[in-house]
Amino acid sequence: MKIYNVVRKNNYYDSVTLMLISKQLKQVEGLDDVSVMMGTPANRVILQEANLLGSDGEDAGPNDLILAFRAPEDIDVQWVIGKIDEQMGKKVAGGKNADEIIIRSAVKAYQDDPEINLAFISVPGEYAAIEAERALKYGKNVFLFSDNVSIEEEAQLKAQAVQKGLLVMGPDCGTAIIGGIGIGFANKVKSGNVGLISASGTGLQEVICLLDAMEVGISQAIGTGGRDLKEAIGATTMLQALNMLIQDNHTQTIVLISKPPAKSVVDKIISKLSETSKKVVLCFLGAAIDHAPANVTAVATLEEAALKTADLSGRKPALLATETKITDWARAAREKLATGQKYVRALYAGGTLCYETMLVLGETLGPIYSNIPLRKELLTMDVLVAGQHTAIDLGDDHFTMGKPHPMIDGSLRDEHILKVAGDPQTAVLLLDVVIGYGAADDPVGELVPVLEEAKKAAAAHGNTLAIVAYVCGTNQDEQNKAAQIAKLQQAGVVVTTTNAQAARLARMIVAGRNS
């Protein structure tokens, strides 16, 4: 190794620049060590101690630049100097954008921008109440997507919200459309004068999508969270939202959607509805309402809710034109079934769609086993119950623990489809596909190969699987409903116009087979 010093007289650089350059030069190949420094006495001592000071460098003065390096005898000195000059001439690499600070605190965001009017919270359940409380404290409405919030916390949050004139949509709220903006899992629908309030995300999506298909637009769609109509909460959010819709000039017809609430809660809502002359469609899934005021029409399914609302909006819908074909479809499917194929196995991404399906199936098929059963004794966490019909909500906590929701990623459902198809007793595989904001980019595209495998699994037993599906969404959605349906049909899947219709078809296919 040899020490090389090149001195450039009166060539001043500040020390930081030189240190930066020296750092870069460490990467130059073939050099044992390298440094560029001004020739001050102190620096010459430093170079000396680093064994980098040659005789030329020793004579350098404070305004002279020393290029010092230690390298093998045969190194190309000019090449090294070229490398050094390259570094000297380089501009400082452009810094990161000065504004690019990652925001980690919601409170900071609230403080920085007073215009914020909604906090969308999807943090793990145990922290959700803390975050929601913060949002309320800073005067923000809350869309609380998180689940696993205790009912006590929910009651507390909603009481605070009422006090401040704010709205808490949730917890476990999936969908809302405010001022035409889809929030969470939502669909692109036409604007109009139907305002909806729903305790159910996919229930809401189903109704607005069916309305959209019937050219009926919506003004607002407000989510309340699944437990809002429980006695402990007392429909706090629904009642607030009702006030808002009653006062909203753009809303002429109001639709309320929920699973059957407690009697006391029904009474509260009915009493509130008597305050308005706006027309109201009340969809408490499967529950009969007997004392509704004149402006209120009670319906039992999401499908009925959509049809009734369209009717009230003066539309005579052709929505169920396909209904007459159901019998043909059912017959065709039945002809292919082997004798052992007896049961409907429904695998759902949408919880309320699953619930509606159970209502429809249950009308004639009897008990439907489910993880969200109509009656407690029908509870199962297994997607297959031997000798029984099953309808499973795969979006339920039990299945999504640590996994993405089947609306976001289909892989969770894929494995269950194969399991169901492999059971020789399965006659009908019933599926929903939910598209729109938040949903997978091409859910059917992911689903079709799995369905092909499922058919093979059934064929292994000499069976032919009847596959019935429903696509919840609109043609304005990015995934495009028509395109998704076409792909399903190409794969031999029967696709219906409403979810309830899919359930009716499934029901018809297996009718009388298990007796």
Add this chain to the structure above:
Amino acid sequence: MSNNLLNQKLNVVNVGLELFSKTLIKQAVPTTHVSWRPPAGGNKEVARLLDKYEERINAANEKVIQIYNDAQPVLMGVKPAHTVLKGLTRETILHAGPPIEWEAMCGPMQGAILGAIRFEGLAENDEKAIQLIKSGAIKLSPNHHHGSVGPMTGMITYHMPVFEVKNEAFGNTAYCSINEGLGKVMRFGANDPEVLERLFWFRDSLGPAIHDAVQLCGGINLKVIMAQALAMGDEMHQRNTAASSLFARKICPLIAKLPMDHEAKAKVIKFICDNDQFFLNLAMAAAKSTTDPAKGVKDSSIVTVMCRNGTDFGVKVAATGEKWFTAPANLPEGLYFPGFGPQDANRDMGDSAILEVIGLGGVAMAASPAVVRFVGAGSQDDAVRYTKEMGVISTGKSTQFLLATMNFEGSPLGIDIRKVIENDIVPVINTGMAHRLPGIGQIGAGVVKAPYVCFEKALSAFAKTLTD
């Protein structure tokens, strides 16, 4: 109360899954995505307490900001340490950072302590000095326990001269050693005769000369110098060139008046004028005198002390008074002098992080384009970014330390431990790098991050002080 949400244009904060930000942005909704992490480092109980008492904490913090902004640090003179520091016996060696045992000390700290023992004439060589330490005859104590601060190893002993700075707004005083300049110095652990000679001269000539000069003017307001120097490109930790020059302009004419031998006078003046970092120690004493009145302010979550001993980093918070919260100090990142690299660097060291506590140093990086490049391939944009980031974890702004490069915004002031944890941003500190072996000295300069764990511990303890 009626809710007007349906008639408003949505403006959303998305807390959690980024997927939902994307769907809102697709619909052209103004959306702020929060890259969320569990509040209070995941401690729900602490998070709830902090939320419950938020208003009270905020009010207390405003009070501390006022204390910091009101401070008027004035240099009153230079005095032998033993005449002003409480509990300083001849056998006591004051060091930087939180408390630490001899065995746990890093090389430079040990080297400096051996030198300091010899400086006091307690032992004639290192071997005997070590014997004294091991016998328990030497008391090792943090500067912060005695109202003082010192850079790097931070040595202060019985006979050493210290700057006396009085905070005239509150009447309290703070002390710091005199800066030794570059090269082989005790603050980097060097302890050879040359080092001790310089310290003897400090004791016998430099200290008394500065003291006498200051007496001629009745005191020098340091805050005024600091504010001016910030506008001249200092950030007061890594770079003190402007402040040192401004101080020299004040002190040299006064020294000229002293009845001293010309040569002795010239030596004093030359020493002050040759050292770009001369003002560092004055700034440190000023900072210490600024933050001390905030100690014990109930309910305040603002940091009053940050310091390091080369092994551990220590933090104190207003509401928890004298309690230390410590964690292993980090290694600085930056640029090395030739012949040195990361393998040679000692962990972060010195009381000088008191400057960041009052909104200088790393916090005021935007003030000093020359310094930001120590960060690595930094640019002025990076400097502004550092300062803005420090703004995220700070409570208020300095009314006097203004940042020309940020349209004369005040430098971020008052690090709030709640915000440190909530935003996952730790204070950045501009620092010199010491070799990990004693006596070699400075091997570079750069920035270092305060360890997150200190603030986590502090936050838990702070939450416990919150009661109805």
